Structures are given as structure tokens and as C-alpha cells.
Amino acid sequence: MRNTSYLLSLLGLALISFESCTGSSSSTSTTDANTVAEVSVKETALTDAQLAKARTNYASYCSGCHGEQMEAFTDRKWKHGNSAENLFAAIKHGYSDEGMPGFDQTFTDDEITGLVAYIQEGIQNVKQYDFSEESKRTEVYTSETLRYRLDTVATGLQVPWGMAFLPNGDMLITDRNGSFYRLPKDTKQLQKIAGTPEVLAQGQGGLLDVELHPDFAKNNTIYLSYSAFKQEDNQTLSTTAVMRARLEGNKLTDKKVIFEAQPWARTRHHYGSRLEFGRDGMLYISVGDRGQHHENAQTIERAPGKVHRIQDDGAIPADNPFANEKGAVATIYTIGNRNIQGMTIHPKTGAIWTNEHGPRGGDEVNIAEKGKNYGWPVISYGINYNGTVLTELTKKEGMEQPLWYWVPSIAPSGMAFVTGNRYKAWEGDLLVGSLRFQFLSKLKMDGNKIVSEEKLLKNIGRVRDVRMAPDGYIYVAVENPGIIYRVVPVE
Incomplete structure (x- = not known):
């Protein structure tokens, strides 16, 4: 209590x-x-x-x-x-x-x-930040251990939601409005990719994450998560879906929907929708509770409020934790999740790390482990939006405690571990974007323990995604307006 x-x-x-x-x-x-x-x-x-x-x-x-x-x-x-x-x-x-x-x-x-x-x-008096390329090139930021500046990589986006990097150095970018782009290496000219799925770009829905197949260099296969929709009984229903396709130049071919979270819902929020391939070759998919936590998050008979695990063609792995239970959604890997909008793989252990939105307070960082229950909405460090008590419990046997949580909420988004040798002082730390407070959170790691937080790029805008690229640089996608930056260390 x-x-x-x-x-x-x-x-x-x-x-x-x-x-x-x-x-x-x-x-x-x-x-x-x-x-x-x-x-x-x-x-x-x-x-x-x-x-x-x-x-x-x-x-x-x-x-x-x-x-x-x-x-x-x-x-x-x-x-x-x-x-x-x-x-x-x-x-x-x-x-x-x-x-x-x-x-x-x-x-x-x-x-x-x-x-x-x-x-x-x-x-009428909204503060407009100076996002010009010149201002970012000349401003030097100072963290506790590193000085750095920002290079503007791409502009002209609305809500850049996901990023992926091709073997030749080109970047793929999803925009929540439904647009999908290729950004050729060393240019700033976005090229629109045709053949994307039709999305419900309303509320928190739209075209969301993008992930490359682990063997993309040979098969050109990518995966897109998005808010699919259909008409039923004069209502528009939506759900989190995943499409597999081949990227041929700037066109998607051989398209196939390999995942849909059941049941479909009237709501327009909590789609979750991060994608990550694990070292086991399986695709991990986060699905939010769709704002219906009491109906969804704690039952294995519904897909929302979970992390799911499928094979690269959409087939169900035989060793999924609930694959043989009657009535269960066989793709489920974890339960009791509210709305995971950050997912990444630990560079040393290969574990799948996630962050998820709490209500008022109680945003979390977790490690997604097979069959584990992360507690939502039975336990939480948050309260209801109107100030009333959501639950009296912050702990319960059989439910996982977060590795880190935020009160007040920061509204966490994309996340990545710092790797390579460009940011020696940050190596191994975990980066998490904040939508609420508009900064990049750097969580200092000690093994699997988070020991402290440093807030970088304060007031940069709503940080939607952060990725480590093959070129060894950190890339940050920001909303309002939609810009992608590269973080460049300064001597």
C-alpha cells in the first residue's frame, strides 16, 4: 500500500x-x-x-x-x-x-x-525555437563529459517517427502522416517511396516504425508498423499492424501484412508500434493498450498491451510463452504493458530493452523477458490524469519492477544504446527521447543498472526517435517542426 x-x-x-x-x-x-x-x-x-x-x-x-x-x-x-x-x-x-x-x-x-x-x-504567444541550420552549426552544447554540436540532416517532415539505415548509407524515414522517404547519403533531398500501406493518420496513429530485415543486404526486405483501419457497423476501427515488403529503388513490392493486433478498436491512441529484430532472428513488436487497459493489458486472449514475437515471415515461434495455451494470442511475448514507444537491443547482452508511457507519472524502462508481466494497470508509479488514484499498488508478486521510472512523466519515445568510439564518455549509456519535456535523456549505465540521468538538448523539440547509425553517429528525430539532426562531438 x-x-x-x-x-x-x-x-x-x-x-x-x-x-x-x-x-x-x-x-x-x-x-x-x-x-x-x-x-x-x-x-x-x-x-x-x-x-x-x-x-x-x-x-x-x-x-x-x-x-x-x-x-x-x-x-x-x-x-x-x-x-x-x-x-x-x-x-x-x-x-x-x-x-x-x-x-x-x-x-x-x-x-x-x-x-x-x-x-x-x-x-497566440507560442515560443518559436530557432531550428535553422546555421544556428545549430554554430551552437556548441556541453554535457557533463562531452561537447558537441548538431548537423541538420533532413527538414520538411511533419512527425518523423522512425529511422533505419541502409548498408549504402542511405536513411529510411517514416512520417506519421503516411509518407515514407529515402534520404540518400550526403544529401538533404528527401525521396518519396511509393507503395506504402494506407494508414489512419489520426490522433497517435499513422505510419510509425521501420525496421530492416537482418539479411537486408541480400533480400532487400523491410518492415513497417502502422495504424491500419477498416469500416464496421458505420464506425472506423483501427489497430496496430506490420507489413513486410521488398524495397526496390523507391518502391515497395511483394507487400504482405504479417501482423494485426486483435481486437480492432475505436480509439486513436496507444498503438505502441516499435519494431526490433532480436539476435534470435525474431521480430519483436510493441502494441499499446489502445487506451483500454482494463480490458486488454492483463489478458493473454487479447493482443493490445503487450510485446509480441514473430518469425520474419509472420509465423509464430513454437517457443513463445503462450503458444500452446488455449485461447491465448500465440504471438504474445510479454504482458502488462501500457504503451511502449521505445525499443532497442543491448549491444552486449542482446536483450530487448523498452520504455513505455505511464499515465501521470510512472514512465518506465524495462527489459522485455519471455512471459513476464510488467504490471499495467495493477501496479504503477503513476496516477489517473484527473488526479485520482489509479491503483494503490506499486509492487506485486509476479509482476516486474521497472529498471528506471520517471515522476513526473517525460513521455518517452525512441531509445538507443551509445556504441562505437565517437562518444567515448557516453559509451554504453542509454539514450531516451522525451516528448513531454523536449530533451534527450542520457541514462548512465552500470551493467544492467541505471545509476543516473543527464538531460541533453533541452528545448530541442519533441524528441520522437534516436538511433545509432552505422557511421557511428547519433541521429535524433524531432517534431514541431520535423527535423533530423546528427550529433557531432566537438574537440
Whole structure:
């Protein structure tokens, strides 16, 4: 059981970690269209006291999705409208299928009205970072043990979600909007690749990760994860899917869907969707709980809220932990995961490491081990988005403890171990991107233990992915706007 002081501390410190509160979804909202008429929200100037309260509420409950400087609002399509009345309704009642909770039990109507005014004013003053190539080439960053600068590798992207590097030095880049690119070595001219799967680019969905077959040099085979969709009973349902294809020049051929997470859902968030080939030759796939954790994460009869393991052609390995259990999804490798958006292989041990989003607090780093249960939502170091207690338990027999967890949440994304000899002082450390706080986390390693954290590239933007490339450099993909950087040590 948690003690009262722990809960109060968590309530005071934790921040939202999920990514899209109001994604441009076509799903049916839980908010009735007449809700907007419930209240008339007028343009109002806030008093100093109201401003302070609204600022505190925004930082505690809203900034995890929309950014401390409201930068995530800048390209919002505003499906549900951006008037004061629209914002009031969204905050009070939410859009649960899209990942936006309602706060009618958290805030009074006056507090919501203050938040609306604060947000509308803040959107007009969003801080714009200087992402120009010249500014990055001239700025030198200093960590505790290394000085470095950034080279701009690619621009013109929206949400660069995944990166992979071809044997000839070219880069493959997925954009969540559905575009797939090749970036030839030593150029900055993105080349669009044809034949990509049709995706549901709404909320957190779209074209997501990319992974090369271990024998790509001989078979030209790649794998793409994405949010697939279908129409059923006049509703649009979606799921996490994986396509295998051959890359022929700038076109995909011999395409085959080799994985779909069942059941399909109306929600538009928590797709998970990282891909990683293990040293056993198997493909590991993360699938989020789709925002339906009580139904999905703790049962082996449903695919969401898990890590899955398949052969390179989609076949099911005979030694998967639940392959012979009646009613089980035979691809399952681990259970009790919320939303894994970072996955990498340890360069020495070959173990599959993951990071996953908690709710308000409780983001985690774990090692994915066969048949293990990682606890969600039975145990957690986080709380519900509206401040209520999610679970009294942080530990339970038969459930794994994280190697590292964050309170408040940082909204972790891509991850990679530092290898090679370009970053001697960082060698062996684990890099994790932060969407929430817009930095690159460097976790100092001692064997399989994480001993400390250093925050790099503060305010760089929402760090979506980080990879070690064959050329020995670290590459970082950033949203808002979509740019890919190379981290270059400075003598």
C-alpha cells in the first residue's frame, strides 16, 4: 500500500505523459454535440489570482500533451472547434476515444473558464525555437563529459517517427502522416517511396516504425508498423499492424501484412508500434493498450498491451510463452504493458530493452523477458490524469519492477544504446527521447543498472526517435517542426 505522503507527492508532481489529447479523429465522441450549449464562455481578462491558478492547472494537467509553451497547438486541425465554448466542452467532458480525458470532476466551471482564457492567450504567444541550420552549426552544447554540436540532416517532415539505415548509407524515414522517404547519403533531398500501406493518420496513429530485415543486404526486405483501419457497423476501427515488403529503388513490392493486433478498436491512441529484430532472428513488436487497459493489458486472449514475437515471415515461434495455451494470442511475448514507444537491443547482452508511457507519472524502462508481466494497470508509479488514484499498488508478486521510472512523466519515445568510439564518455549509456519535456535523456549505465540521468538538448523539440547509425553517429528525430539532426562531438 502506498502511504499518504507518497500519494500527495505524486499528485503534486506528476504531469501528463500521453501525446494527443485532441487528435483529429473521425471516431464517435463521447461528448454530445449539444454539450457546447451548456455554458456560455465569454472572452475575459484574468485577474492575477485567476492567472496563477490557470497557469498551475495547465502545467499540472495539460502541458504533458500540449507542451509547456503550448507548442503542440500550433498545427492543431481543431476538429472539434477552437472557440471558447469548444475548448470548455473539450476540457470538461473530454473525447475518450481520442485520448482526451474529461476533467469535470477535477475542475470547477470557473477554473475551466480560466484555463480556456489562459490557453487561448498562450496559443497566440507560442515560443518559436530557432531550428535553422546555421544556428545549430554554430551552437556548441556541453554535457557533463562531452561537447558537441548538431548537423541538420533532413527538414520538411511533419512527425518523423522512425529511422533505419541502409548498408549504402542511405536513411529510411517514416512520417506519421503516411509518407515514407529515402534520404540518400550526403544529401538533404528527401525521396518519396511509393507503395506504402494506407494508414489512419489520426490522433497517435499513422505510419510509425521501420525496421530492416537482418539479411537486408541480400533480400532487400523491410518492415513497417502502422495504424491500419477498416469500416464496421458505420464506425472506423483501427489497430496496430506490420507489413513486410521488398524495397526496390523507391518502391515497395511483394507487400504482405504479417501482423494485426486483435481486437480492432475505436480509439486513436496507444498503438505502441516499435519494431526490433532480436539476435534470435525474431521480430519483436510493441502494441499499446489502445487506451483500454482494463480490458486488454492483463489478458493473454487479447493482443493490445503487450510485446509480441514473430518469425520474419509472420509465423509464430513454437517457443513463445503462450503458444500452446488455449485461447491465448500465440504471438504474445510479454504482458502488462501500457504503451511502449521505445525499443532497442543491448549491444552486449542482446536483450530487448523498452520504455513505455505511464499515465501521470510512472514512465518506465524495462527489459522485455519471455512471459513476464510488467504490471499495467495493477501496479504503477503513476496516477489517473484527473488526479485520482489509479491503483494503490506499486509492487506485486509476479509482476516486474521497472529498471528506471520517471515522476513526473517525460513521455518517452525512441531509445538507443551509445556504441562505437565517437562518444567515448557516453559509451554504453542509454539514450531516451522525451516528448513531454523536449530533451534527450542520457541514462548512465552500470551493467544492467541505471545509476543516473543527464538531460541533453533541452528545448530541442519533441524528441520522437534516436538511433545509432552505422557511421557511428547519433541521429535524433524531432517534431514541431520535423527535423533530423546528427550529433557531432566537438574537440
